[in-house]
Amino acid sequence: MISPDKRAWVRAAACRDTDPEDWFPLQGERNVPRWLRDLCGGCPVRRDCLEEALDHHDTGIWGGLNPQQRNRLRRGRTRYGYCIHCGALYQQPKKTRATCSEECRRARHAELKRARREQARQQDEDL
Ligand code: SF4
Ligand SMILES: [Zn+2]
DSSP: OOOOOSOGGGGGOTTTTSOGGGGSOOTTOOSOOHHHHHHHHTOTTHHHHHHHHHHHOSSSOBTTBOHHHHHHHHTTSOEEEEOTTTOOEEEEOSSOOSSSSHHHHHHHHHHHHHHHHHHHHHHHHHO
16 A cells, blocks of 8 residues: 555555555445455554554555544544554553453463463573
8 A cells, every 4th residue: 555665664564565456445435344454453564654644644544544543543532552462453442451352361361371480480490
C-alpha cells in the first residue's frame, strides 16, 4: 500500500509486496479484511505506519485500521492496542488490557511462568 519513499520503516513493511489496491477499499467497504488485519498484526513497523497515517492520511488502511477507525482513534473515542502475545490489533476496553483475548492472556501468563521457572532453575545451577 505504501509507495516507496525515503522513510526507513517502509522497507520493513509486511505489505510491501502486496497490491496497493487492496489497501484502498472502495467507498462503503468499511470492514478491513481479515488477511489485511493479520498482515498488519504481524508487521514489524505497524506503529510507525499507524502514527504516520494518523498525521497524514485520510484514506486507505494503515496499521490495520480503516479511515473511520483512525478518526475515532484521533478523537480519543476508541483505544487500540497490539496484543503483547499474538501481536493482533484489537480494540481495548477502558480498563487497559495488554492482550486481545482470554486465550492470549492465558498463553502469556503460562509463558511468563515458564520463563520464571527457567530463570529460577538457572540461578540454582549457578549456585
Ligand atoms: S502495518 Fe499494515 S499497512 Fe502498515 S506497513 Fe505494516 S502491513 Fe503495511
Ligand atoms: Zn492476542
